[in-house]
Amino acid sequence: MFTNYKYTVTERFLRYVQIDTQSDPLSKSFPSTEKQKDLGRLLVQELHEIGLSDVEMDEHGYVFATIPSNTSKDVPVICFCSHMDTSSDCSGTGVKPIIHMHYDGGDIELPEDNTVIKAALHPYLASKKGDDIITAAGNTLLGADDKAGVAEIMDAAYYLVAHPEIKHGTIRILFTPDEEVGRGVEKLDMKKLGASFGYTMDGGELGSLEDESFSADAAKIVIDGVSVHPGTAKDKLVSAIKIASEIIDALPKDSLSPETTEGRQGFIHPVRVSGIVEQAEIDFILRDFVTAKLRDHAEFLQNILDQVMAKYPAASAKLTVTEQYRNMKEVLNLHPQVTAYAEEAIRRAGVEPLKMIIRGGTDGSRLSFMGLPCPNIFTGEMALHGKSEYVSIQDMQKAVQTIVYLAQVWEEKA
Missing domain, CATH: 3.40.630.10 (Zn peptidases)
Structure with missing residues (x-):
């Protein structure tokens, strides 16, 4: 033809x-x-x-x-x-x-x-x-x-x-x-x-x-730290930037990431970090071929957040998950x-x-x-x-x- x-x-x-x-x-x-x-x-x-x-x-x-x-x-x-x-x-x-x-x-x-x-x-x-x-x-x-x-x-x-x-x-x-x-x-x-x-x-x-x-969700963690002049900050300042880095460091090194998965394996992937001492944000994408597993990924992320934040009682943080596609x-x-x-x-x-x-x-x-x-x-x-x-x-x-x-x-x- x-x-x-x-x-x-x-x-x-x-x-x-x-x-x-x-x-x-x-x-x-x-x-x-x-x-x-x-x-x-x-x-x-x-x-x-x-x-x-x-x-x-x-x-x-x-x-x-x-x-x-x-x-x-x-x-x-x-x-x-x-x-x-x-x-x-x-x-x-x-x-x-x-x-x-x-x-x-x-x-x-x-x-x-x-x-x-x-x-x-x-x-x-x-x-x-x-x-x-x-x-x-x-x-x-x-x-x-x-x-x-x-x-x-x-x-x-x-x-x-x-x-x-x-x-x-x-x-x-x-x-x-x-x-x-x-x-x-x-x-x-x-x-x-x-x-x-x-x-x-x-x-x-x-x-x-x-x-x-993939089925896909977006996740965002917003961290509120405590900003104090660094000259008088001892036992007062709580850096949202350092908390953000600790959360990211707590993610698995050998699984649940794009660089360690293939086929139908899902992942939790931080794609953007921004912030100052007072407040920081981490944007994630959650991906899996089984839609129900997205909830598992969000819960896993929440557990990491809870464990890290337990060390910083003067600070606070919130995880928000938004549906993207299925x-x-x-x-x-x-x-x-x-x-x-x-x-x-x-x-x-x-x-x-x-x-x-x-x-x-x-x-x-x-x-x-x-x-x-x-x-x-x-x-x-x-x-x-x-x-x-x-x-x-x-x-x-x-x-x-x-x-x-x-x-x-x-x-x-x-």
Whole structure:
């Protein structure tokens, strides 16, 4: 079906990554950075150029569009979704994408900051010998997470409009801000979206299909110490900073952390510490594939807090836990066809599906519990959130095919 097709995914991707859309986890606004709307405005323009209907970007930065049905069948409305923002872990300003044609399988030396992507540390990259690989220049992230997904959805939309002989139901397109800070669908109007089932395009290696994610809570400890002038502080001053460091030091060294766990093992992870003598805060993320275990992690953290604070009766502290998202598998188990159709589409693209779990979350995790069962499909994005990020052009093209075939499968099964 794609014989002699001139993909637009690469040129779109190269254009999108040069727009800085880094989100800000400390911002209280929505979206967390206005610059995310710069990409949103470009996507609205390009969606109009493709010929789609209902194209708009709302006040919150969500971009919507519709590919109208071209079949007489009653097909459920499906949605394809990707996020526009990039991680705050590495600069996304001044991204200079580089295409390494016919990659030779070895290390990739980048021109900036003496950055080298070592094949020995990236076995998937080494397996892409012969592919055309896109990287940044070495001083920024690339932004394949998730602009690869954005570009793939855009190219698939372009293909479907240009090939009306491919029958499909109504397709809704959604591009979101702030996924990287865990707020990607916080302001989303589900009625306006109007879809029954969805797919996030935000996965990694070729063929991967993720229908199981972490369940996630955020935890915050606020410590109130006693501030006294250091010259007269003996037996009076109680440093909230030192208490915070003692709490962190009491965490297990050989378990319950990202650096000591894998597979379906959960963790308690301090991600931010701030404060002065009088008051300090520690932000944690709690993660597990079994939702009930999040309560165990919170209780474990509370026990550490109680043990430490028992030594400082003049000080006080409080632990607050906030729900973030839940394991999408709990919803997708009720709608097995959503994942099954994705597996069929991946096979039609000539790729063997790889059922995987997400040691993290995507917009799909929250969307699933908002009424849109939503597994995650590969985009080719790899080595995320750092200067070694890369993507294979051939992987992106296969993702485009998968989207098109998936639209076709839903129509055929209706």
